[in-house]
Amino acid sequence: MNGLIAATYAPMHNDKSLNVDIIPLYGNFLTQNGVKGAFINGSTGDFASLNTEERKALASAWGKVKSQDLFVIDHVGHTSIDVAKELATHSADRVDGIAAIAPFYFRLSRLDKLVEYCKEIAACAPNIPFYYYHIPELSGASFSMVDFLELATPQIPNLGGIKFTNNNIVDYQYAKDFNKGSANILFGYDEIFLSSLPYGANGWVGSTYNHLAPLYLSIRNAFNDGNHELAAALQQKSMEFVDLLNAKGGFSGAAKSFMKVLGVDCGPSRFPHTTLTDLQIEEIHNALIALGITPYLSKLR
Template sequence: MKNLIAATYAPMHTDGSLNTDKIKDYSQFLTKNNVSGVFMNGSTGDFTSLTIDERKAITLAWSENKSKDLYLIDHVGDPSLKVAKELAQYASDKVDAIAAIAPFYFRLNSIDKLIDYCKEIAICAPNLPFYYYHIPVLSGAQLNMASFLEQAKDNIPNLAGIKFTNNDLIDYGHCKSKANSKYNILFGYDELFINSLPLGATGWVGSTYNHLAPLYYKIKELFENGNMEAAADLQSKAIKFVELLNSKGGFNGVGKGFMRVLGVDCGPSRFPHTTLSDSDYIEIKEALDGIGLKSWFSK
Protein backbone atom coordinates (compact mmCIF):
# COMPACT_ATOMS: atom_id res chain seq x y z
CA MET A 1 0.00 0.00 0.00
CA LYS A 2 1.63 3.21 -1.20
CA ASN A 3 0.92 6.90 -1.71
CA LEU A 4 -1.80 8.93 0.03
CA ILE A 5 -4.54 7.27 2.07
CA ALA A 6 -7.30 9.59 3.26
CA ALA A 7 -8.58 9.25 6.80
CA THR A 8 -12.22 9.76 5.90
CA TYR A 9 -15.06 11.56 7.63
CA ALA A 10 -18.40 9.99 8.53
CA PRO A 11 -20.94 11.76 6.27
CA MET A 12 -24.09 12.90 8.06
CA HIS A 13 -27.45 14.47 7.36
CA THR A 14 -28.26 17.86 8.86
CA ASP A 15 -30.01 16.11 11.77
CA GLY A 16 -26.81 14.27 12.68
CA SER A 17 -27.82 10.85 11.36
CA LEU A 18 -25.50 8.95 9.02
CA ASN A 19 -25.68 9.77 5.32
CA THR A 20 -23.97 6.77 3.72
CA ASP A 21 -25.46 7.70 0.33
CA LYS A 22 -22.78 10.40 0.17
CA ILE A 23 -19.98 7.82 0.15
CA LYS A 24 -20.36 7.14 -3.57
CA ASP A 25 -19.52 10.77 -4.40
CA TYR A 26 -16.83 10.80 -1.71
CA SER A 27 -15.17 7.74 -3.24
CA GLN A 28 -15.16 9.27 -6.72
CA PHE A 29 -13.77 12.55 -5.34
CA LEU A 30 -10.82 10.80 -3.70
CA THR A 31 -10.07 8.68 -6.75
CA LYS A 32 -10.15 11.75 -9.00
CA ASN A 33 -7.48 13.31 -6.78
CA ASN A 34 -5.24 10.24 -7.00
CA VAL A 35 -5.80 9.21 -3.38
CA SER A 36 -4.91 5.53 -3.24
CA GLY A 37 -6.86 4.42 -0.20
CA VAL A 38 -9.36 5.06 2.56
CA PHE A 39 -8.86 4.70 6.30
CA MET A 40 -12.46 4.62 7.55
CA ASN A 41 -13.93 4.63 11.07
CA GLY A 42 -10.82 6.22 12.54
CA SER A 43 -10.22 9.34 14.62
CA THR A 44 -11.07 11.61 11.68
CA GLY A 45 -14.21 9.54 11.17
CA ASP A 46 -15.39 10.15 14.76
CA PHE A 47 -15.51 6.43 15.55
CA THR A 48 -15.84 7.13 19.29
CA SER A 49 -19.06 9.05 18.60
CA LEU A 50 -20.60 6.27 16.47
CA THR A 51 -22.60 3.24 17.50
CA ILE A 52 -21.50 -0.25 16.51
CA ASP A 53 -24.27 -0.38 13.91
CA GLU A 54 -23.20 2.98 12.46
CA ARG A 55 -19.61 1.81 12.14
CA LYS A 56 -20.83 -1.30 10.34
CA ALA A 57 -22.99 0.83 8.04
CA ILE A 58 -19.94 2.92 7.06
CA THR A 59 -17.93 -0.24 6.39
CA LEU A 60 -20.69 -1.64 4.21
CA ALA A 61 -21.17 1.59 2.27
CA TRP A 62 -17.47 1.92 1.41
CA SER A 63 -17.42 -1.75 0.45
CA GLU A 64 -20.37 -1.27 -1.89
CA ASN A 65 -18.65 1.73 -3.52
CA LYS A 66 -15.19 0.20 -3.73
CA SER A 67 -13.24 0.51 -6.96
CA LYS A 68 -10.03 -1.17 -8.04
CA ASP A 69 -8.29 2.18 -7.55
CA LEU A 70 -9.17 2.59 -3.88
CA TYR A 71 -7.73 0.38 -1.12
CA LEU A 72 -10.01 0.13 1.95
CA ILE A 73 -8.67 -0.08 5.51
CA ASP A 74 -11.34 -0.36 8.19
CA HIS A 75 -10.45 0.72 11.70
CA VAL A 76 -12.15 -1.70 14.11
CA GLY A 77 -10.42 -0.82 17.40
CA ASP A 78 -12.47 -0.20 20.51
CA PRO A 79 -11.98 -0.03 24.30
CA SER A 80 -14.07 -3.22 24.35
CA LEU A 81 -12.10 -6.11 22.89
CA LYS A 82 -15.40 -7.91 22.30
CA VAL A 83 -16.67 -5.04 20.14
CA ALA A 84 -13.39 -4.82 18.23
CA LYS A 85 -13.53 -8.54 17.43
CA GLU A 86 -17.14 -8.24 16.27
CA LEU A 87 -16.24 -5.35 13.95
CA ALA A 88 -13.21 -7.22 12.60
CA GLN A 89 -15.31 -10.25 11.77
CA TYR A 90 -17.93 -8.05 10.10
CA ALA A 91 -15.27 -6.37 7.95
CA SER A 92 -13.54 -9.61 6.97
CA ASP A 93 -15.36 -9.98 3.64
CA LYS A 94 -15.84 -6.28 2.84
CA VAL A 95 -12.52 -4.44 2.91
CA ASP A 96 -8.86 -4.89 2.02
CA ALA A 97 -7.37 -4.57 5.52
CA ILE A 98 -8.27 -3.80 9.11
CA ALA A 99 -6.58 -1.71 11.79
CA ALA A 100 -6.99 -1.23 15.53
CA ILE A 101 -5.99 1.43 18.03
CA ALA A 102 -5.01 0.33 21.55
CA PRO A 103 -7.72 0.59 24.26
CA PHE A 104 -7.76 4.20 25.40
CA TYR A 105 -9.59 4.21 28.76
CA PHE A 106 -7.92 1.38 30.63
CA ARG A 107 -4.64 1.93 28.83
CA LEU A 108 -2.04 -0.64 27.90
CA ASN A 109 1.33 -0.42 29.62
CA SER A 110 3.28 -3.22 27.98
CA ILE A 111 4.05 -4.55 24.52
CA ASP A 112 2.97 -8.03 25.64
CA LYS A 113 -0.53 -6.74 26.39
CA LEU A 114 -0.63 -4.86 23.09
CA ILE A 115 0.31 -8.01 21.20
CA ASP A 116 -2.37 -10.01 23.00
CA TYR A 117 -4.97 -7.37 22.13
CA CYS A 118 -3.96 -7.14 18.46
CA LYS A 119 -3.74 -10.91 18.08
CA GLU A 120 -7.30 -11.38 19.34
CA ILE A 121 -8.62 -8.88 16.80
CA ALA A 122 -6.47 -9.97 13.86
CA ILE A 123 -7.52 -13.60 14.20
CA CYS A 124 -11.16 -12.58 13.62
CA ALA A 125 -10.24 -11.59 10.05
CA PRO A 126 -7.35 -13.95 9.29
CA ASN A 127 -7.74 -13.38 5.55
CA LEU A 128 -7.00 -9.66 5.83
CA PRO A 129 -3.80 -7.71 6.53
CA PHE A 130 -3.81 -6.24 10.04
CA TYR A 131 -2.35 -2.84 10.96
CA TYR A 132 -1.73 -1.57 14.47
CA TYR A 133 -2.91 2.04 14.73
CA HIS A 134 -0.22 3.79 16.77
CA ILE A 135 -1.48 7.16 18.00
CA PRO A 136 -0.19 7.46 21.57
CA VAL A 137 -1.39 11.03 22.08
CA LEU A 138 -4.96 9.60 22.03
CA SER A 139 -4.50 5.96 23.07
CA GLY A 140 -1.99 6.63 25.85
CA ALA A 141 -0.05 3.54 24.74
CA GLN A 142 3.41 5.11 24.84
CA LEU A 143 5.16 2.02 23.55
CA ASN A 144 8.14 1.51 21.27
CA MET A 145 6.97 0.36 17.86
CA ALA A 146 10.27 -1.13 16.71
CA SER A 147 10.10 -3.43 19.73
CA PHE A 148 6.47 -4.19 18.96
CA LEU A 149 7.36 -5.33 15.44
CA GLU A 150 10.15 -7.52 16.72
CA GLN A 151 7.97 -9.23 19.33
CA ALA A 152 4.78 -9.43 17.25
CA LYS A 153 6.26 -11.11 14.19
CA ASP A 154 5.77 -14.63 15.57
CA ASN A 155 2.42 -13.91 17.27
CA ILE A 156 0.28 -12.14 14.67
CA PRO A 157 0.53 -14.04 11.35
CA ASN A 158 -1.42 -11.43 9.35
CA LEU A 159 0.38 -8.39 10.78
CA ALA A 160 0.95 -6.10 7.80
CA GLY A 161 2.39 -3.04 9.49
CA ILE A 162 1.67 0.07 11.52
CA LYS A 163 -0.27 3.26 10.98
CA PHE A 164 2.37 5.40 12.67
CA THR A 165 0.68 8.59 13.92
CA ASN A 166 3.39 9.97 16.15
CA ASN A 167 6.13 12.59 15.84
CA ASP A 168 8.84 10.23 17.10
CA LEU A 169 10.82 10.06 13.89
CA ILE A 170 13.57 8.03 15.54
CA ASP A 171 11.15 5.20 16.35
CA TYR A 172 9.63 5.53 12.88
CA GLY A 173 13.07 5.23 11.30
CA HIS A 174 13.83 2.12 13.36
CA CYS A 175 10.50 0.63 12.28
CA LYS A 176 11.34 1.24 8.63
CA SER A 177 14.71 -0.44 9.10
CA LYS A 178 13.22 -3.38 10.96
CA ALA A 179 10.40 -3.77 8.44
CA ASN A 180 12.81 -5.04 5.78
CA SER A 181 10.02 -4.91 3.19
CA LYS A 182 7.99 -7.35 5.28
CA TYR A 183 5.92 -4.66 6.99
CA ASN A 184 4.25 -1.55 5.64
CA ILE A 185 4.86 1.39 7.98
CA LEU A 186 2.30 4.02 7.00
CA PHE A 187 3.22 7.48 8.23
CA GLY A 188 0.31 9.31 9.83
CA TYR A 189 1.50 12.76 10.90
CA ASP A 190 0.51 15.15 8.12
CA GLU A 191 2.46 18.14 9.43
CA LEU A 192 5.68 16.09 9.19
CA PHE A 193 5.03 14.66 5.73
CA ILE A 194 8.21 16.21 4.33
CA ASN A 195 10.25 14.90 7.27
CA SER A 196 9.16 11.34 6.54
CA LEU A 197 10.54 11.39 3.00
CA PRO A 198 14.27 11.09 3.83
CA LEU A 199 13.37 8.17 6.11
CA GLY A 200 11.94 6.21 3.19
CA ALA A 201 8.21 6.73 3.69
CA THR A 202 6.15 5.52 0.73
CA GLY A 203 2.64 5.45 2.23
CA TRP A 204 0.80 8.03 4.32
CA VAL A 205 -2.54 8.12 6.16
CA GLY A 206 -4.03 11.46 7.13
CA SER A 207 -7.07 13.68 7.27
CA THR A 208 -5.63 16.55 5.22
CA TYR A 209 -5.17 14.22 2.25
CA ASN A 210 -8.93 14.71 1.81
CA HIS A 211 -8.35 18.41 1.23
CA LEU A 212 -4.85 18.89 -0.16
CA ALA A 213 -3.85 15.75 -2.07
CA PRO A 214 -2.30 17.66 -5.02
CA LEU A 215 -0.11 19.67 -2.65
CA TYR A 216 1.36 16.61 -0.94
CA TYR A 217 2.10 14.88 -4.23
CA LYS A 218 3.89 18.06 -5.32
CA ILE A 219 5.96 18.08 -2.11
CA LYS A 220 7.01 14.51 -2.86
CA GLU A 221 7.92 15.41 -6.46
CA LEU A 222 9.95 18.43 -5.40
CA PHE A 223 11.79 16.41 -2.77
CA GLU A 224 12.65 13.69 -5.26
CA ASN A 225 14.01 16.35 -7.65
CA GLY A 226 16.16 17.89 -4.91
CA ASN A 227 14.17 21.13 -4.66
CA MET A 228 13.95 21.20 -0.88
CA GLU A 229 13.25 24.90 -0.52
CA ALA A 230 10.09 24.74 -2.64
CA ALA A 231 9.03 21.49 -0.95
CA ALA A 232 9.45 23.07 2.49
CA ASP A 233 7.43 26.10 1.41
CA LEU A 234 4.50 23.89 0.42
CA GLN A 235 4.77 21.92 3.67
CA SER A 236 4.56 25.19 5.60
CA LYS A 237 1.35 26.01 3.71
CA ALA A 238 -0.11 22.63 4.70
CA ILE A 239 0.76 23.36 8.33
CA LYS A 240 -0.91 26.77 8.12
CA PHE A 241 -4.03 25.03 6.76
CA VAL A 242 -4.16 22.81 9.85
CA GLU A 243 -3.43 25.69 12.22
CA LEU A 244 -6.09 27.96 10.72
CA LEU A 245 -8.84 25.35 10.80
CA ASN A 246 -7.82 24.28 14.28
CA SER A 247 -8.06 27.88 15.50
CA LYS A 248 -11.71 28.06 14.38
CA GLY A 249 -12.90 25.45 16.86
CA GLY A 250 -10.83 22.30 16.36
CA PHE A 251 -9.53 20.66 13.23
CA ASN A 252 -11.70 17.53 13.16
CA GLY A 253 -15.02 19.33 13.04
CA VAL A 254 -13.91 22.32 10.98
CA GLY A 255 -12.03 20.10 8.54
CA LYS A 256 -15.12 17.98 8.02
CA GLY A 257 -17.20 21.05 7.23
CA PHE A 258 -14.53 22.31 4.82
CA MET A 259 -15.23 19.31 2.61
CA ARG A 260 -18.39 21.14 1.58
CA VAL A 261 -16.22 23.91 0.09
CA LEU A 262 -14.53 21.23 -2.04
CA GLY A 263 -17.83 19.79 -3.31
CA VAL A 264 -18.36 16.86 -0.92
CA ASP A 265 -20.87 17.77 1.78
CA CYS A 266 -20.10 15.52 4.75
CA GLY A 267 -22.64 17.31 6.93
CA PRO A 268 -22.31 18.42 10.55
CA SER A 269 -19.97 17.09 13.20
CA ARG A 270 -20.99 15.30 16.35
CA PHE A 271 -20.29 16.62 19.81
CA PRO A 272 -17.76 17.71 20.97
CA HIS A 273 -16.55 18.80 17.53
CA THR A 274 -17.47 22.16 16.02
CA THR A 275 -19.88 22.73 13.12
CA LEU A 276 -19.47 26.13 11.47
CA SER A 277 -21.78 28.14 9.23
CA ASP A 278 -21.43 28.69 5.49
CA SER A 279 -20.33 32.29 6.13
CA ASP A 280 -17.55 31.03 8.40
CA TYR A 281 -16.23 28.87 5.58
CA ILE A 282 -16.29 31.78 3.14
CA GLU A 283 -13.97 33.65 5.51
CA ILE A 284 -11.74 30.58 5.98
CA LYS A 285 -11.51 30.03 2.23
CA GLU A 286 -10.50 33.65 1.69
CA ALA A 287 -7.81 33.37 4.38
CA LEU A 288 -6.47 30.16 2.84
CA ASP A 289 -6.42 31.74 -0.61
CA GLY A 290 -4.40 34.55 0.92
CA ILE A 291 -1.62 32.19 2.01
CA GLY A 292 -1.37 30.63 -1.43
CA LEU A 293 -3.46 27.47 -1.12
CA LYS A 294 -6.08 28.27 -3.74
CA SER A 295 -4.51 26.12 -6.47
CA TRP A 296 -3.66 23.18 -4.19
CA PHE A 297 -7.07 22.06 -2.98
CA SER A 298 -8.43 18.67 -4.04
CA LYS A 299 -11.06 19.17 -6.71
Protein backbone atom coordinates in the same frame (compact mmCIF):
# COMPACT_ATOMS: atom_id res chain seq x y z
CA MET B 1 -1.22 -0.37 0.46
CA ASN B 2 0.81 2.73 -0.26
CA GLY B 3 0.43 6.27 -1.56
CA LEU B 4 -1.82 8.90 0.01
CA ILE B 5 -4.51 7.36 2.20
CA ALA B 6 -7.26 9.73 3.33
CA ALA B 7 -8.58 9.36 6.86
CA THR B 8 -12.22 9.85 5.95
CA TYR B 9 -15.05 11.65 7.70
CA ALA B 10 -18.32 10.03 8.72
CA PRO B 11 -20.81 11.82 6.41
CA MET B 12 -23.99 12.94 8.15
CA HIS B 13 -27.38 14.42 7.42
CA ASN B 14 -28.39 17.67 9.07
CA ASP B 15 -29.94 15.70 11.95
CA LYS B 16 -26.51 14.05 12.52
CA SER B 17 -27.62 10.63 11.34
CA LEU B 18 -25.26 8.84 8.95
CA ASN B 19 -25.41 9.73 5.27
CA VAL B 20 -23.90 6.70 3.55
CA ASP B 21 -25.48 7.69 0.20
CA ILE B 22 -22.70 10.22 -0.41
CA ILE B 23 -19.90 7.64 -0.07
CA PRO B 24 -19.73 6.69 -3.80
CA LEU B 25 -19.23 10.39 -4.60
CA TYR B 26 -16.70 10.65 -1.77
CA GLY B 27 -14.75 7.69 -3.14
CA ASN B 28 -14.66 9.15 -6.65
CA PHE B 29 -13.51 12.48 -5.24
CA LEU B 30 -10.54 10.82 -3.55
CA THR B 31 -9.41 8.87 -6.60
CA GLN B 32 -9.80 11.91 -8.86
CA ASN B 33 -7.26 13.74 -6.70
CA GLY B 34 -4.64 11.01 -6.58
CA VAL B 35 -5.60 9.43 -3.25
CA LYS B 36 -5.01 5.67 -3.27
CA GLY B 37 -6.83 4.55 -0.14
CA ALA B 38 -9.44 5.38 2.49
CA PHE B 39 -8.86 4.81 6.21
CA ILE B 40 -12.39 4.72 7.62
CA ASN B 41 -13.83 4.78 11.15
CA GLY B 42 -10.68 6.37 12.56
CA SER B 43 -10.13 9.45 14.69
CA THR B 44 -10.99 11.72 11.75
CA GLY B 45 -14.12 9.62 11.25
CA ASP B 46 -15.24 10.18 14.85
CA PHE B 47 -15.31 6.46 15.61
CA ALA B 48 -15.64 7.15 19.34
CA SER B 49 -18.87 9.08 18.66
CA LEU B 50 -20.43 6.30 16.58
CA ASN B 51 -22.25 3.22 17.76
CA THR B 52 -21.35 -0.27 16.59
CA GLU B 53 -24.09 -0.47 13.95
CA GLU B 54 -23.06 2.88 12.49
CA ARG B 55 -19.46 1.73 12.18
CA LYS B 56 -20.64 -1.43 10.45
CA ALA B 57 -22.81 0.62 8.09
CA LEU B 58 -19.82 2.74 7.10
CA ALA B 59 -17.68 -0.35 6.51
CA SER B 60 -20.40 -1.88 4.33
CA ALA B 61 -20.85 1.30 2.30
CA TRP B 62 -17.13 1.84 1.73
CA GLY B 63 -16.73 -1.85 0.91
CA LYS B 64 -19.07 -1.35 -2.04
CA VAL B 65 -16.95 1.44 -3.55
CA LYS B 66 -13.49 -0.06 -3.00
CA SER B 67 -11.72 -0.92 -6.24
CA GLN B 68 -8.30 -1.43 -7.78
CA ASP B 69 -8.02 2.37 -7.68
CA LEU B 70 -9.08 2.81 -4.05
CA PHE B 71 -8.40 0.36 -1.23
CA VAL B 72 -10.18 0.59 2.12
CA ILE B 73 -8.82 0.00 5.63
CA ASP B 74 -11.44 -0.14 8.38
CA HIS B 75 -10.45 0.86 11.90
CA VAL B 76 -12.17 -1.58 14.26
CA GLY B 77 -10.49 -0.70 17.57
CA HIS B 78 -12.61 -0.30 20.69
CA THR B 79 -12.27 -0.16 24.46
CA SER B 80 -14.09 -3.51 24.46
CA ILE B 81 -12.09 -6.26 22.77
CA ASP B 82 -15.33 -8.16 22.12
CA VAL B 83 -16.79 -5.23 20.17
CA ALA B 84 -13.51 -4.82 18.28
CA LYS B 85 -13.62 -8.51 17.31
CA GLU B 86 -17.25 -8.15 16.23
CA LEU B 87 -16.32 -5.21 14.00
CA ALA B 88 -13.33 -7.09 12.59
CA THR B 89 -15.47 -10.12 11.77
CA HIS B 90 -18.00 -7.89 10.02
CA SER B 91 -15.30 -6.26 7.89
CA ALA B 92 -13.38 -9.44 7.09
CA ASP B 93 -15.01 -9.93 3.68
CA ARG B 94 -15.88 -6.30 2.97
CA VAL B 95 -12.67 -4.26 3.03
CA ASP B 96 -9.00 -4.64 2.13
CA GLY B 97 -7.54 -4.34 5.62
CA ILE B 98 -8.38 -3.59 9.24
CA ALA B 99 -6.67 -1.59 11.96
CA ALA B 100 -7.04 -1.19 15.71
CA ILE B 101 -5.98 1.44 18.21
CA ALA B 102 -4.87 0.32 21.69
CA PRO B 103 -7.56 0.40 24.42
CA PHE B 104 -7.63 4.02 25.56
CA TYR B 105 -9.57 4.05 28.84
CA PHE B 106 -8.08 1.17 30.80
CA ARG B 107 -4.70 1.84 29.25
CA LEU B 108 -2.15 -0.90 28.73
CA SER B 109 1.09 -0.84 30.70
CA ARG B 110 2.63 -3.95 29.13
CA LEU B 111 3.56 -4.56 25.53
CA ASP B 112 2.60 -8.22 25.64
CA LYS B 113 -0.98 -7.21 26.53
CA LEU B 114 -1.11 -4.95 23.47
CA VAL B 115 0.08 -7.79 21.25
CA GLU B 116 -2.51 -10.11 22.79
CA TYR B 117 -5.24 -7.55 22.04
CA CYS B 118 -4.08 -7.13 18.43
CA LYS B 119 -3.69 -10.88 17.91
CA GLU B 120 -7.27 -11.63 18.91
CA ILE B 121 -8.68 -8.90 16.66
CA ALA B 122 -6.49 -9.80 13.68
CA ALA B 123 -7.57 -13.45 13.94
CA CYS B 124 -11.17 -12.39 13.22
CA ALA B 125 -10.14 -11.27 9.71
CA PRO B 126 -7.31 -13.68 8.89
CA ASN B 127 -7.36 -13.20 5.12
CA ILE B 128 -6.71 -9.45 5.08
CA PRO B 129 -3.86 -7.38 6.58
CA PHE B 130 -4.05 -6.09 10.13
CA TYR B 131 -2.49 -2.73 11.06
CA TYR B 132 -1.77 -1.57 14.57
CA TYR B 133 -2.95 2.05 14.89
CA HIS B 134 -0.16 3.75 16.85
CA ILE B 135 -1.36 7.12 18.15
CA PRO B 136 0.09 7.44 21.67
CA GLU B 137 -1.15 11.01 22.14
CA LEU B 138 -4.71 9.67 22.28
CA SER B 139 -4.29 6.03 23.28
CA GLY B 140 -1.60 6.51 25.91
CA ALA B 141 0.20 3.41 24.58
CA SER B 142 3.72 4.81 24.25
CA PHE B 143 5.60 1.66 23.34
CA SER B 144 8.54 1.35 20.98
CA MET B 145 7.20 0.20 17.63
CA VAL B 146 10.32 -1.87 16.93
CA ASP B 147 9.65 -3.75 20.16
CA PHE B 148 6.03 -4.18 19.07
CA LEU B 149 7.06 -5.60 15.69
CA GLU B 150 9.58 -7.98 17.24
CA LEU B 151 6.95 -9.40 19.59
CA ALA B 152 3.91 -9.25 17.29
CA THR B 153 5.33 -10.45 13.96
CA PRO B 154 5.72 -14.12 14.97
CA GLN B 155 2.29 -14.14 16.63
CA ILE B 156 0.12 -12.35 14.07
CA PRO B 157 0.36 -14.03 10.64
CA ASN B 158 -1.61 -11.30 8.87
CA LEU B 159 0.20 -8.34 10.46
CA GLY B 160 0.46 -5.83 7.64
CA GLY B 161 2.21 -3.08 9.55
CA ILE B 162 1.55 0.06 11.56
CA LYS B 163 -0.39 3.27 11.07
CA PHE B 164 2.27 5.43 12.70
CA THR B 165 0.64 8.63 14.00
CA ASN B 166 3.45 10.05 16.09
CA ASN B 167 6.13 12.66 15.49
CA ASN B 168 8.93 10.40 16.75
CA ILE B 169 10.87 10.11 13.50
CA VAL B 170 13.57 7.95 15.10
CA ASP B 171 11.03 5.32 16.17
CA TYR B 172 9.43 5.54 12.72
CA GLN B 173 12.75 4.87 10.98
CA TYR B 174 13.61 1.90 13.18
CA ALA B 175 10.15 0.42 12.63
CA LYS B 176 10.44 0.94 8.89
CA ASP B 177 13.85 -0.75 8.81
CA PHE B 178 12.71 -3.70 10.96
CA ASN B 179 13.48 -7.07 9.36
CA LYS B 180 14.63 -5.42 6.12
CA GLY B 181 11.40 -3.45 5.74
CA SER B 182 9.05 -6.42 6.09
CA ALA B 183 6.29 -4.32 7.73
CA ASN B 184 4.34 -1.59 5.96
CA ILE B 185 4.75 1.49 8.16
CA LEU B 186 2.21 4.11 7.11
CA PHE B 187 3.25 7.59 8.21
CA GLY B 188 0.39 9.44 9.88
CA TYR B 189 1.49 12.97 10.71
CA ASP B 190 0.44 15.32 7.91
CA GLU B 191 2.19 18.45 9.20
CA ILE B 192 5.60 16.78 8.92
CA PHE B 193 4.93 14.78 5.74
CA LEU B 194 8.19 16.13 4.31
CA SER B 195 10.18 14.73 7.23
CA SER B 196 9.18 11.19 6.28
CA LEU B 197 10.55 11.37 2.73
CA PRO B 198 14.30 11.05 3.47
CA TYR B 199 13.49 7.79 5.27
CA GLY B 200 11.87 6.29 2.20
CA ALA B 201 8.24 6.69 3.22
CA ASN B 202 5.84 5.57 0.50
CA GLY B 203 2.54 5.36 2.38
CA TRP B 204 0.77 8.04 4.40
CA VAL B 205 -2.54 8.23 6.29
CA GLY B 206 -4.01 11.61 7.21
CA SER B 207 -7.09 13.78 7.36
CA THR B 208 -5.75 16.62 5.21
CA TYR B 209 -5.26 14.25 2.28
CA ASN B 210 -9.01 14.78 1.87
CA HIS B 211 -8.45 18.49 1.26
CA LEU B 212 -4.91 18.93 -0.05
CA ALA B 213 -3.91 15.80 -1.95
CA PRO B 214 -2.39 17.85 -4.83
CA LEU B 215 -0.25 19.75 -2.31
CA TYR B 216 1.29 16.61 -0.82
CA LEU B 217 1.91 15.09 -4.24
CA SER B 218 3.68 18.35 -5.14
CA ILE B 219 5.80 18.13 -1.98
CA ARG B 220 6.85 14.61 -2.89
CA ASN B 221 7.63 15.60 -6.47
CA ALA B 222 9.69 18.61 -5.36
CA PHE B 223 11.65 16.45 -2.92
CA ASN B 224 12.30 13.77 -5.53
CA ASP B 225 13.50 16.48 -7.96
CA GLY B 226 15.96 17.74 -5.36
CA ASN B 227 14.11 21.04 -4.90
CA HIS B 228 14.10 20.96 -1.12
CA GLU B 229 13.40 24.67 -0.77
CA LEU B 230 10.15 24.32 -2.72
CA ALA B 231 9.23 21.17 -0.80
CA ALA B 232 9.68 23.02 2.51
CA ALA B 233 7.63 25.99 1.28
CA LEU B 234 4.79 23.68 0.26
CA GLN B 235 4.92 21.87 3.60
CA GLN B 236 4.54 25.27 5.26
CA LYS B 237 1.23 25.68 3.42
CA SER B 238 0.01 22.41 4.93
CA MET B 239 0.87 23.69 8.39
CA GLU B 240 -0.89 27.00 7.72
CA PHE B 241 -4.00 25.14 6.57
CA VAL B 242 -4.11 23.12 9.80
CA ASP B 243 -3.45 26.20 11.96
CA LEU B 244 -6.18 28.20 10.22
CA LEU B 245 -8.85 25.55 10.63
CA ASN B 246 -7.76 24.72 14.15
CA ALA B 247 -8.36 28.35 15.12
CA LYS B 248 -12.02 28.02 14.07
CA GLY B 249 -13.13 26.05 17.10
CA GLY B 250 -11.01 22.94 16.52
CA PHE B 251 -9.53 21.27 13.46
CA SER B 252 -11.70 18.15 13.26
CA GLY B 253 -15.04 19.92 13.05
CA ALA B 254 -13.77 22.79 10.91
CA ALA B 255 -12.04 20.50 8.43
CA LYS B 256 -15.14 18.34 8.07
CA SER B 257 -17.25 21.44 7.46
CA PHE B 258 -14.77 22.68 4.84
CA MET B 259 -15.33 19.56 2.73
CA LYS B 260 -18.48 21.31 1.51
CA VAL B 261 -16.31 23.79 -0.42
CA LEU B 262 -14.58 20.91 -2.20
CA GLY B 263 -17.86 19.40 -3.45
CA VAL B 264 -18.35 16.64 -0.87
CA ASP B 265 -20.72 17.86 1.83
CA CYS B 266 -20.00 15.64 4.84
CA GLY B 267 -22.57 17.45 6.96
CA PRO B 268 -22.34 18.41 10.62
CA SER B 269 -20.05 17.06 13.32
CA ARG B 270 -21.13 15.31 16.48
CA PHE B 271 -20.32 16.57 19.95
CA PRO B 272 -17.78 17.73 21.02
CA HIS B 273 -16.65 18.94 17.58
CA THR B 274 -17.84 22.23 16.13
CA THR B 275 -19.82 22.58 12.90
CA LEU B 276 -18.98 25.79 11.05
CA THR B 277 -21.52 28.21 9.65
CA ASP B 278 -21.50 29.09 5.95
CA LEU B 279 -20.02 32.47 6.88
CA GLN B 280 -17.15 30.85 8.78
CA ILE B 281 -16.46 28.53 5.87
CA GLU B 282 -16.37 31.52 3.51
CA GLU B 283 -13.93 33.30 5.84
CA ILE B 284 -11.62 30.28 5.79
CA HIS B 285 -11.80 30.05 2.01
CA ASN B 286 -10.88 33.71 1.66
CA ALA B 287 -7.97 33.28 4.07
CA LEU B 288 -6.72 30.30 2.06
CA ILE B 289 -6.83 32.41 -1.10
CA ALA B 290 -4.70 35.06 0.62
CA LEU B 291 -2.20 32.39 1.73
CA GLY B 292 -1.89 30.99 -1.80
CA ILE B 293 -3.21 27.58 -0.77
CA THR B 294 -6.34 27.29 -2.94
CA PRO B 295 -4.45 26.12 -6.09
CA TYR B 296 -3.52 22.99 -4.11
CA LEU B 297 -7.02 22.13 -2.87
CA SER B 298 -8.54 18.85 -3.97
CA LYS B 299 -11.40 19.29 -6.42
CA LEU B 300 -14.46 17.32 -7.51
CA ARG B 301 -14.24 16.93 -11.26
